[in-house]
Amino acid sequence: MSNWTHPTIGENVVRVRPTATVSDWLLSVAEVLPLPHRAVPPYTLGEAVAELGEYAQAVDASDWNSRFARNNRHSLRTEIQAQSEAIGRRLGALVAPLLDDLRDDANQEAVVAAATKFGEVWHSEIAVTDAFRDLCAAAKVFGMTSRALRRLSAIIASQVGPAAHSTFSLLSHAADALVNTEEDLARWRDAPIAEPLTEEHRLEMAKDSLVAAPVGRVVVWTVFYRALLSGMREVIGPMTFLRADWALPNAFELELHDFPERAELRGIREKVSWLEDLNVEALKPENRLTLVRIDLGERQVAGAEEEARRRIEAVISVAVEAGGVSWQSAGAATVLLDGKVRSSSLGLTVRNVPVLEDDTYGMGGTAEILSSVADQFGDALAKGPMPERLIEALTSLREARMTDHRDVLFYGARRVTPRIATALEDHAIELFASVLRVPAADLAAALQRREALSQADRRTVGQLMAPFNEAWSRERYEGRDELERRISKYSRGGVRLVSVAKAVALQDEIRALPMSKLQRADLEDALAICTDPDRERQLLGEMWRETELLRSRHRRVRNAVNHGLPLHETTLSSIRNYAADTSRTALNIALTWFKNGDPGAALLQREEKAWTDQMDRIGRGMSWAEESAQTGEES
Numbered sequence: 001m002s003n004w005t006h007p008t009i010g011e012n013v014v015r016v017r018p019t020a021t022v023s024d025w026l027l028s029v030a031e032v033l034p035l036p037h038r039a040v041p042p043y044t045l046g047e048a049v050a051e052l053g054e055y056a057q058a059v060d061a062s063d064w065n066s067r068f069a070r071n072n073r074h075s076l077r078t079e080i081q082a083q084s085e086a087i088g089r090r091l092g093a094l095v096a097p098l099l100d101d102l103r104d105d106a107n108q109e110a111v112v113a114a115a116t117k118f119g120e121v122w123h124s125e126i127a128v129t130d131a132f133r134d135l136c137a138a139a140k141v142f143g144m145t146s147r148a149l150r151r152l153s154a155i156i157a158s159q160v161g162p163a164a165h166s167t168f169s170l171l172s173h174a175a176d177a178l179v180n181t182e183e184d185l186a187r188w189r190d191a192p193i194a195e196p197l198t199e200e201h202r203l204e205m206a207k208d209s210l211v212a213a214p215v216g217r218v219v220v221w222t223v224f225y226r227a228l229l230s231g232m233r234e235v236i237g238p239m240t241f242l243r244a245d246w247a248l249p250n251a252f253e254l255e256l257h258d259f260p261e262r263a264e265l266r267g268i269r270e271k272v273s274w275l276e277d278l279n280v281e282a283l284k285p286e287n288r289l290t291l292v293r294i295d296l297g298e299r300q301v302a303g304a305e306e307e308a309r310r311r312i313e314a315v316i317s318v319a320v321e322a323g324g325v326s327w328q329s330a331g332a333a334t335v336l337l338d339g340k341v342r343s344s345s346l347g348l349t350v351r352n353v354p355v356l357e358d359d360t361y362g363m364g365g366t367a368e369i370l371s372s373v374a375d376q377f378g379d380a381l382a383k384g385p386m387p388e389r390l391i392e393a394l395t396s397l398r399e400a401r402m403t404d405h406r407d408v409l410f411y412g413a414r415r416v417t418p419r420i421a422t423a424l425e426d427h428a429i430e431l432f433a434s435v436l437r438v439p440a441a442d443l444a445a446a447l448q449r450r451e452a453l454s455q456a457d458r459r460t461v462g463q464l465m466a467p468f469n470e471a472w473s474r475e476r477y478e479g480r481d482e483l484e485r486r487i488s489k490y491s492r493g494g495v496r497l498v499s500v501a502k503a504v505a506l507q508d509e510i511r512a513l514p515m516s517k518l519q520r521a522d523l524e525d526a527l528a529i530c531t532d533p534d535r536e537r538q539l540l541g542e543m544w545r546e547t548e549l550l551r552s553r554h555r556r557v558r559n560a561v562n563h564g565l566p567l568h569e570t571t572l573s574s575i576r577n578y579a580a581d582t583s584r585t586a587l588n589i590a591l592t593w594f595k596n597g598d599p600g601a602a603l604l605q606r607e608e609k610a611w612t613d614q615m616d617r618i619g620r621g622m623s624w625a626e627e628s629a630q631t632g633e634e635s
Contacts, residue, residue, distance in 0.1 A: 022179050023199065025139040029206075030175040032149040033135070035157055035164055042154035045083035045095070046122040049102065052076045053115025056108050058434050064108045073105050086151050088134020094127055125211045128159045132174075132207055156210065162303025163213045166343075170210055170302075177205035216338040218296040220308035221268075223278060223330040225350045226411075227290035228363040229370070233259055236315055236374040237381025238296070244282035244289040252279060261293055264339070271341040274332040277348040287350055288363055289330065301342050305333045311385050317394040318373050321587065324366030326398075326407050362406050380595045390590055393431035397583055400424035403576075418572055419561055425583040426558045432586045436593055436600025446589075446607040447582040448551050452543040453610060454581065460539070460624075461498045461635045463526035466519040467510055477514055489634075498635050500530050501628035530625045533618040540614070550578045 035042075055072065056064075063069055084092070084099060098121060101114040121127055135152040138144055157164035157171060164171050177185065185205070186193045193201075223244070234241040240261060250257045251265040269275055282289045294308045309329070316327050331349040335342045386394075400421040407413035416424070429447075433440040468484045487502040487510075503510065507527055515523070528535045554575045560567035589603050617627055628635075 022202070025136070026178045026199065026202065028139040028144070028146075028149060029136055029153075030178040032139075032146055032153045033156070033175045033178075034169060034171045041165065042157050043083075044155050044158040045080065045087055046119070046155075046158045048076065048079045048083045049099075049115050049118045049122070052080065052102065052105070053112055053119070056105075056111040056115065058437075059108070060437065060439065061108060065106075077103075077105070087155055088131065088138065088152055090130035090134050090137075091127060091155065094130055095121060123159055123161065128156060128210050129207055131156045131159060132210060136203065160210060160213065160302075161300075162306070163300060164302075166302050170213060173209040174206040177209055178202050214301045214337055214342070215299065216301075217336075218299050218301060218304045219264075219336040219339075220294050220296060220304055220333060221272070221336070222292050222294075222305075222308060222312070222333040223274075223348065224290050224292065224312075224327040225330050226288055226325065226363060227327040228288050228367040229290060230364075230367040231371075232257075234371060234374050236370075236378050237383075238294055239312060239315065239381070240293045241370070242291040242293070244278055244291045247291055248275065248279040248282055264293075264336075267339070268334065268336065268341050272334045272344050274334075274345060274348045278330075278332070281348065281350055289350070290327070301335060301337050304335050305343075308333070310391065314386050314391040314394055315370070315373055315377075315381075317391075317398040318377075318591070319366050319369040320398050320405075320407070321394065321401055321584070322369050323406070324369045325362040325411065326413070327366070362410065377591070377595055386594060387435055389431045389435050390594060393428040393435070393587070393590065396424045396428040396431070397587060400428070400580075400583070418576055419567070422557060422572065422576070422579050423561050425579045426562070428583055429586055432590045435590055436603065438600045438604055442601075442604055443586060443589075444551065444582075446604040447585055448547050449611045450585050450607050451550075451578065451582055452540065452547045453614065454585075455547065456539050456543045457635050459543075460526045460529050461496075461500075463522035464498060464500070464503045464510075464530070465496070466522040466526075467513040467515040469519070479509075480513060483509055483513075499628060499632075500635055501625050501632075503527075504530050504625040504628075530628075531623050533621055533623055536624055537615070537618050540618075547578070550575060554578055554582075 052073070055076065059069055080099070080102065084095075087095070095118065098114065098118045102111065102118070105111050131152070135149065135156065138149060138152055153171075160170050163169060182193045182195055182197050185197075229241055229243050232243045232246045242259070242261065246257070247259065247261070247265070250259070251262045252269065265275070278289065278291070281287050292312055294311060296304055296307060320326050332345050332347065334344040385391075399416060402408055402413055402416040403418055403421050404415075405413070408415045429443065430440055433443045436443065465484075465488065468480070468488075483506065487506060488496055488498045490496055504527065510523065511520075529539050530536070553571070557567060557572055557575050557579075559565060589600075589607070592598065593600055593603055627633075
């Protein structure tokens with residue numbers, strides 16, 4: 001039997017090939033310092049303390065001493081203790097007083113402050129230097145294993161953050177400084193190197209590399225395909241979307257139209273090779289390409305491309321969740337630092353999908369929704385990005401909609417099962433509650449109130465319009481279409497809006513339409529609901545009881561999904577509409593919070609007020625039709 005095994009996928013070992021004669025311990029440091037290929041970010045003491053601080057910030061003060069919170073805090077204290085034992089002597093001495101401030105976690109605000117202070121020190125130059133010295137000291141110990149050294153190098157990766165993961169990471173630069181020749185280092189640094197190059201010089205250069213993350217004004221350019229705009233240029237906060245077949249010819253050749261980003265495109269043209277490919281591909285009629293520029297402001301270059309995509313995808317997720325089709329990344333991106341190209345991908349990837357590639361209806365719908373997003377959220381996004389938990393909730397809902405979404409039906413996207421969709425929606429609801437800083441139970445109750453009102457609205461309006469449905473199957477009636485237009489219209493999104501006041505005022509004309517007995521019964525029932533407050537109260541009571549059952553069943557389904565309990569497909573299917581509708585309402589509440597900054601509790605009170613206002617109006621004896629006539633609102 002063989003006495004060796006293949007390494008597991010994802011555990012690629014970094015091998016340093018030295019180009020200079022250096023000490024064995026320097027080779028050891030250089031070998032373990034860079035993260036392995038495709039390695040996940042390490043979890044160290046810094047992450048454990050940050051997790052405690054974020055938890056303290058997210059939990060409501062009234063729940064801080066609940067049994068669940070105490071158990072979670074105990075788990076985090078145990079984690080912090082274990083991780084603190086893994087750090088070296090120098091770094092340990094530096095952070096020990098800060099850890100003392102975290103031991104007593106009874107004061108929630110004090111925990112947040114202590115964790116914030118710890119994070120500042122953890123990522124500071126002095127802490128990174130101490131961690132590097134700890135790694136070097138350990139590497140000099142005879143018999144030290146790579147596993148022990150990698151635990152110490154993981155701490156440095158945690159401290160430098162995203163800069164540890166980029167293609168040319170700070171950790172790789174530091175490793176090069178330890179083992180490369182003077183000539184190679186001089187060429188890389190574009191500066192002379194002191195000769196002879198001593199170990200002290202190498203260590204100093206390596207240390208300088210670890211704390212030298214470039215900071216400045218960062219801008220990212222990237223490209224999406226299957227992406228249309230309603231115009232040629234759309235601005236949403238710090239993001240600018242440009243139709244590639246318009247922007248590039250005007251920037252490079254035609255010069256018929258000026259736009260604010262034209263000079264920057266011209267300036268980076270020579271150093272961004274994929275712009276030429278994009279200029280060619282954009283003019284092909286089968287391609288729908290959009291160029292996106294996002295200004296990330298003052299920050300590190302490291303992680304800029306990932307952050308840009310995350311923010312852009314969050315905005316696109318709003319459109320996809322509302323029914324639009326997903327944009328696809330063309331794999332091209334360029335990062336600018338203070339106006340100069342810092343990094344750039346080599347090529348452009350446009351995958352032509354044969355099925356409905358020219359689906360201008362779906363892509364056009366996305367463009368309209370995106371334009372609406374620009375109108376509603378441009379100002380909010382200009383002030384700052386969406387919170388991480390809101391973005392995660394958006395991403396979860398976007399994935400949950402992939403049960404029968406247009407992306408699935410026409411573009412080959414992976415279909416999500418109803419069970420997974422339910423779990424994702426449940427996760428999103430918890431995230432929305434966290435973002436809004438309200439108890440999840442309070443949010444669920446407010447969503448139930450809104451759903452009861454919505455179901456009453458949909459049922460009544462559907463019955464009012466029953467005589468107009470499937471009119472093609474009945475005899476021709478002069479004026480039917482005109483009558484329908486007088487009481488209803490369609491929104492830009494294709495939703496039919498009905499004026500209850502106009503329908504009641506024209507009830508005799510509607511009754512004259514040819515219809516089945518069932519449609520007539522539906523019509524008369526709807527007219528009674530709209531004109532008789534007692535009948536409307538009865539309907540709301542019915543809808544409340546129905547949604548109460550749905551909410552309880554939904555809770556059972558979520559428990560079954562999360563804990564692997566028996567769950568019949570019929571039971572699961574019966575709550576899918578309720579789960580989708582309530583999660584969509586929760587998203588609207590959260591987006592309103594992001595847009596206007598209203599407290600989450602106030603937004604829930606607004607949802608409750610919609611119910612109490614309707615019941616108060618009914619109690620005053622005012623009918624639905626009378627209110628509709630006063631306000632002019634459509635359902």
